Each structure stands twice: as structure tokens, then as C-alpha cells.
Amino acid sequence: MKTIFERTPTLKDCPTHYCPGCGHGIAHRLIAETIDELGIRGRTIGIAPVGCAVLAYNYLDVDMVEVAHGRAPAVATGMKRANPDKIIFSYQGDGDLAAIGTGEIIHAAHRGEQITVIFINNAVFGMTGGQMAPTTVLGQVTATTQQGREAANEGYPLQVSELLELLPGAIYVERCALSGPAQIRKAKKAVKHAFQLQLDAAQGLSLVELLSPCPTYWRMTPVKAMEWIEKEMTKAFPLGRLKG
């Protein structure tokens, strides 16, 4: 019998703590496949964020560190500058990267740090109970926007990728969605390209934003959550390669 699909070695064989229908598992797999396909497990260091994915090292079998909320791009800077031969990636949610860590990601990109950032945008704070994130879309009900997000009071969804696109130090910025097989295949290509750039010592930061489902705090079934990404989330966060 021919094996046509199997677990990639860098993804550990263990039960998941993520909720049913969560996008983190998919994103982890894309990273693990990329690491194995590029053959870089032995020189890769990953940075786990504060949030649901803080335990990413339980799934990704590479050297990993857990850092303070939002500070991953600064930690990555310290790692990469001191170890230019290593492949450094940060894995950050929207609370981590787009709220408390806005300064760190902007300046890491601004300096053109040769790191890879996987940015998981699920439009809420997941770990703390589904509060509004900067990326929450207008009208979206969350634990802290119970009448729906209003621009007049809470501002507009923050488009981090569009902000970073403006910086010369960001050489590759692409937004993909984890909303179905076709989109996931595109996301895989983007993730692999972002790592490949670092492997090629390209002069700058690469970031892939992944629109990712959070059925638990969107109060939807996993299938509805996938549909909501394509119908609603992509209006605020259009898909595509923004740069590079």
C-alpha cells in the first residue's frame, strides 16, 4: 500500500489542547512541513507567544522559547543578531502582535531583521476569553464589544500587514486564510517562501498573516467559522501577496 499522506516528523504525535475547529493546528502543521521540507530542524529556533499558542513547543519538535506578550520580534532580534546562521521564527497571535507588541513588530521590520513571522489573525483574544482584538471586525460581538465593535468607540480593524508593507525592511508580506483546502495550500506556499527567504539570507523581515478560525469565541461551528473567514473577515483583511 502506498502512503499518500502522513504526519511530518517535526509535528509531534500527541493529543491537542486546541479547541475543535481551531486554526492553530493547521498553522503548526504548515510550519512543521516547511521545516522538514527545507531540512532545517537542526538550525531552527521558534518563539511561542503569549496566548493559546504558548504551548506551541508541545507540538513543534524544534528548539523553542516562550516570551513575554508581544515581545517576540525583539527576542527574535537578539537571537538572530547573535546567531546569523540560525533560522528564527516567531509565531504570534493578533493580541500579541497587533496590540501589545505593535512597537516590537514595527521596529523589527523597520530594522530589516532577517526573521520570519507567522502572524495568526483570528480577530479575538482567544486565551483570555474572546475579548476584542485590534483585528476584531466592525460589528463583531466579543466579550468586550457585546453590542458589536463600533468604529466610533473602538476604532477600525488594524491592518498590520498593510502597515508593514510600507517599511523598506519588510521584504515579504502576504495574507492567506486557513479557510479550506485551496486556501491552506496557498498558505503553505507562503509560509515556505517566508522561511526560504531567511534561508537565502534575504535582507529583511518576512511575514505571513494567516486568517484563522476561532469557532469557540466566534460562537460558531467549525464549518461556519471557515465560511465566516471567507465571507466577512476577508472584507477587512483582503487576501494576497502585499509585498515581495
Add this chain to the structure above:
Amino acid sequence: MCGNEALAEAAIIAGCDAYFGYPITPQNEITAYMSKRMPEEDRVFVQSESELAAINMVFGASATGKRTMTTSSSPGISLMQEGISYLAGAELPAVIVNVMRGGPGLGNIAPSQGDYFQATRGGGHGDYRTIVLGPSTVQELVDCMPLAFDLADQYQIPVVVLADGILGQMMEPIVLDKKPRRELPPKDWALTGAKDREQNIVRSLWLPEGALEEHNYKLQAKYEQIQKDEVLCEQYALDDAEIVVVAYGVAARIVRSAVNQARKEGIKAGWIRPITLWPFPTEQIAKAADELSIFLVVEMSMGQMVEDVKLAVAGKTPVLFYGRPGGGVPTVSQVLERIKQLTIPPKKQ
């Protein structure tokens, strides 16, 4: 070479692989010096966008096993407290120099010792300690740097060098030598890429029931070892002293002059100078308290280390305090005056 530049060069000699810093007075000579010298040595210099970023860059470089440090002054050190707590939790070595200035708030840029509590208690959250060194001369500041890096590596702990604006700006002759270092444990925990080995994880999160408690006990055992083995302090003329003056850093230089003058005037005075502020020389002070009549603590603050002296003396004899805050530096005559007030009995009414 001023103290700031001297400590920077000493850090380079001590093998600092990566320096990260953000400008703040009165320590700007360090960042400027490092920006020139680190690239010359083919090492890392990054001017960060904030002190928050600087301490996290240190966190990153340290997690990969490199010798790394940052420097700042009081308000900047406040911003670093989050990172210091994470370094302590993740048991990562790092050297952090605080060239103290006046506070609270933006304060001023004059020398101060107002950050003693922050440094020795841990200004960040959680149950942790950092080693704190309090040099009093530029030579000692220079000698502190290899010691700080060695202590950090030996115990996997952040080490704070607590200087102040005077030491940073002062010029004194120094000897930069390469003394033999400690035997240090291998950094087999470092993140270097999991080549032909299992993954390494650097973490400070311990979620399962009891796991953090166990981690805290492990940290505590390390702290107790440090308290047992690493206390440094200097003592002078305690044998027959009727008053012992306790001070650290540049305040101790003033105290030394005042005590020498007091001796000339026939007053039996001595001094104790803690060099490690944590671990604090509690035993040395407690022993002195068994035999001596009175303690005077002198600080460039409204009284912070005095609490540690009182804890050590444990009520056996009176502990009095003299200090000046906000950039005020006690003079020799002011300290001498206090010594006299405390030792010469008032005339009977």
C-alpha cells in the same frame, strides 16, 4: 576613560557577545562606546526602540547561550522589569547595569541610590531574586563586570550592577586585566537548533498543578546557595568601634572619609560596606551588632538599604539613618556631624 566607558570595555574583555541598549542619561557613553567597539570585535550591537525591546533582545541572545548585557538608568530599568522577571523565571543569565539617577518618575539626571529596593527586591512580578553588585570605585565597577557575567552563567540568573551617575561619569585610573575566571557549567540548555538531539525549551510557564511551586522551590534552593557562597563586603576598624557606619557605592567613599576623620578626632568609628547588595551581608552585620553599640546607615536616598541593616541587626542595637534624595549627595562633614551627634554624649541639663 569615564566609568561608563570603562565598564563597557570591561564587559567586552569579559566576553560579552551581544549588547543591546537604548539611550538614557547618565549612561549614554556606554551605548556610544559599544556602538563603536562591538562591531570592531565582530560582536553584536543593536540600539533598540525601547528598554522593553532591549531587555527582550538580551532575553533572546541569552536563550541561545550567548553572553549578553544591557545598560540603562532608573526610568529605563523600570521598563525592563517585565523582562527581568521573565529572565529570572526562565533561568537565563544576563547582565543589567543600572547607572542610577534621581526619581521617582522622570526625576532628574543627578546621581542617586533610589533604586535599591527595585534592584534587591525585584521590581518585576513573582517570587524571584537577582544578584546585585554595588561597586564604589571605577576600578571596582570594572572588576564587577567579569564577575557579573560569571555569576550570571554559573547560577543562570540575571545580575544587576548598581552604579550611579557619579560612578558613570567619574574618571579614575584603572587596570583592565584578564584574571582567571570561574569554572562554569556547560550551557546544554541553550537554544542552538535541535541538531542530533531532542528539542530544548526555554520557558517560564508552569501550568500543571504544583509545577510552578516545584519550580519556585528549585529557584529558592539556588538563591540559598548564592546567599551562602557569594556575599561580598568590606569592613574597617570594627574591633573597637562604638559606631559602625554602613554604606554602599559612592556613599561608602564619603563614609570612609568621614570615619577616617572621626578616628583622627578620637571617635571609635568603623564601617561596613556591602559589595553584594543581594545577597546582603546579613551575617556580617548581625555579628557586628552583637559587639557594637550603634549603627548609622548612609544612603543617597531617603532610606532603603537601612531596612536590610535593621533586619540583620534584629533590634539588638539602634540603627539610625542619614541620607539625601533626588540628586543630593551627603558631604563628609554632614556624615561626620551625624557620627559626632551619635557618639559624643550631650551635656547634662
